[in-house]
Amino acid sequence: MAADNNMFLRARDRTYAGLTEDKEREWKGPFYFIQAADPQLGLMKAWKVGDCDGGGDEWADEVRLTKQAVQAVNKLSPRPRFMVICGDLVHAMPGTDYREEQERDLKEALKGIDPGIPLVFVSGNHDLGNTPTPATVELYRRGWGDDYFSFWVGGVLCLVLNSQLFFDGSACPEQRDAHEAWLEEQLQRTAQGPCRHTLIFQHIPLYLRSPDEEDDYFNLQRAVRESLMKRFQQAGVKAVFSGHYHRNAGGFHNGLDMVVSSAIGCQLGTDPHGVRVVVVTEKEVVHRYYSLDQLSESGMDEDLKKLLA
């Protein structure tokens, strides 16, 4: 049991066990990783019955899709360096019905991942609540590890952020301020630092299509967005990977790639259930969204070899 739980609690002390600067500082050549979002166990049923607050009482579909994703990722050769899940792990908000069962079943589905592929978790609004509190943040950290941290992979610095603290940190000002101070420190280090690229992972996109679009449920508020974009660009961040939208979207602005990936679980648009393959070369970070069916096809390995060549 302890061993099982350890794979979900590797983000501790603001870093990630096994993917530390000490071990992973050096660039060793191109690699790739898998970026996924929103398995969100329970949303498919809630969406179907039109009750997104209380309707998520079944999640067999999301469990099946998550297992399909895990099996497809396990078969990839070469192996991805890690798989990151950009939030909304489950649908039930903290302290509501089905929460514990959904988390238990998601862990059960994810346990099948090849032990050589670290799973990196990012907190979403459903994981923390739309207005997180110290208690909901703590609950998340007990289940899935730190809500924000940095890790290194082959010379690339990755920052996992808690976008709920940008969206509405009013009920946990201490956490919000600590996150902010930590982020500033990371960005300053990045600007001077020896990393090949810096990548950011968060749940809520900065924007969906254009940096000057109006605020809505699916992006960060304009003032917050503009300030973060400026700071990320100044620090030389290459890309921000997100979920939340349950559709593929994004844009490219002043050297910063804003990547919005659709869901493993419920689709709100016309994209297939899928994940994104992200290839990191010395100069570039390139990515493409694959449906879970495509990911399971035999041609994938050839695709990967070409991209990594």
Ligand SMILES: [Fe+2]
């Ligand atoms: Fe979501």
